[in-house]
Amino acid sequence: MNSVTQTSPLKTTRSLAGKVALVTGSTSGIGLAVLEKLAAEGADVVMNGFGDPGSIEAIRSGLEQRYSVRVRYDGADMSKPEEIEAMVEAARRALGALDILVNNAGIQHVEPIERFPVEKWNAILAINLSAAFHTIRASLAGMKARGWGRIVNIASAHALIGSPFKSAYVAAKHGVLGLTKVAALEGAEHGVTANAICPGYxxxxxxxxxxxxxxxxxxxxxxxxxxxxxxxxxxxxxFAEAGEIGALAAFLCGPHSGAITGTALPVDGGWTAH
Structure with a gap:
C-alpha cells in the first residue's frame, strides 16, 4: 500500500515564500493589514512604526507564530534619512535581502493654505513623500542586481484628485504617484515593478x-x-477595509503581477470615477 505524505498548506501554497518584505508604518491600520497578508503568503517581514512596545512585540511574535515566518521590528523614524538607510541595511543583514518594499507611513494635517503651519507642511512632505524616495533609493540597486523586486506605494485617492484644506497631503501623494512611475520605468528591464495603491476612506x-x-x-x-x-x-x-488594501498589495507583490507596473490603482468606492 502506498503511503501519502501530507504537508502543511503553509509550506506548499504560499506565493511569497523565501521573499523578504519591509512595510513602513505597519504597527496598525493599513500597514499592519499589508504586513499580515505578506506574512500569510510566506514572506519574512520587517515591521516599522511607532506604538506601545508591549503591543508591538505582541504583534511581532504573534505573526511569527501564526505564519511560521521571521518578523523583525525596526523603529526607524521615517522623517530621518539616515535612520531609513540603517533600517534597510539592518533588514539585509538580518534576513539576507530585501525583495519587497511597501511604503505606507504617513501623517495628515487639515487647514487652509493661508494658515497652514510651515512645520506641518515640512513634516508631511518628509514622511509621506521623501521617506518613500529614501527607502526606494536604498533598496532598488539590490532588487535590480537580483533581477526581481516589488515596490508598492500606498498613495491615496488624493494622488489623483484634490480636496480643500489638505495642501501638503495632496501635494505629497501626487508626488508619490510621480515617484512610482519613475521607479517603474527604471526597474522595468530588471524584473522590478512599482505601483501605487490609491485608497479612499x-x-x-x-x-x-x-x-x-x-x-x-x-x-x-x-x-x-x-x-x-x-x-x-x-x-x-x-469604507474600504484595511484587509482589501492588504490583499491587493500582496497580489502586486506576487508572481502573477510582473506586467503590472507604473500604475495607480484606486480602492475608493468610485470616488475618483466622478
Whole structure:
C-alpha cells in the first residue's frame, strides 16, 4: 500500500515564500493589514512604526507564530534619512535581502493654505513623500542586481484628485504617484515593478477617531459625519477595509503581477470615477 505524505498548506501554497518584505508604518491600520497578508503568503517581514512596545512585540511574535515566518521590528523614524538607510541595511543583514518594499507611513494635517503651519507642511512632505524616495533609493540597486523586486506605494485617492484644506497631503501623494512611475520605468528591464495603491476612506482606528473629532467639532452625530462629510463623494457610501488594501498589495507583490507596473490603482468606492 502506498503511503501519502501530507504537508502543511503553509509550506506548499504560499506565493511569497523565501521573499523578504519591509512595510513602513505597519504597527496598525493599513500597514499592519499589508504586513499580515505578506506574512500569510510566506514572506519574512520587517515591521516599522511607532506604538506601545508591549503591543508591538505582541504583534511581532504573534505573526511569527501564526505564519511560521521571521518578523523583525525596526523603529526607524521615517522623517530621518539616515535612520531609513540603517533600517534597510539592518533588514539585509538580518534576513539576507530585501525583495519587497511597501511604503505606507504617513501623517495628515487639515487647514487652509493661508494658515497652514510651515512645520506641518515640512513634516508631511518628509514622511509621506521623501521617506518613500529614501527607502526606494536604498533598496532598488539590490532588487535590480537580483533581477526581481516589488515596490508598492500606498498613495491615496488624493494622488489623483484634490480636496480643500489638505495642501501638503495632496501635494505629497501626487508626488508619490510621480515617484512610482519613475521607479517603474527604471526597474522595468530588471524584473522590478512599482505601483501605487490609491485608497479612499479606509476603516481604521485613525478614521474612527476622526469621526469622533468631526462630530464634536460640527456638533452633529457620527452617522451624519460619515454620510455628509467623509463619504459624501464616495458612490458606494462604504469604507474600504484595511484587509482589501492588504490583499491587493500582496497580489502586486506576487508572481502573477510582473506586467503590472507604473500604475495607480484606486480602492475608493468610485470616488475618483466622478
Amino acid at each position: 479606509v476603516w481604521t482606528p485613525l478614521v474612527e477617531k476622526q469621526i469622533e473629532e468631526q462630530a464634536a467639532a460640527h456638533k452633529i452625530g457620527k452617522d451624519q459625519v460619515v454620510r455628509e462629510v467623509l463619504l459624501k463623494n464616495t458612490p458606494t457610501r462604504t
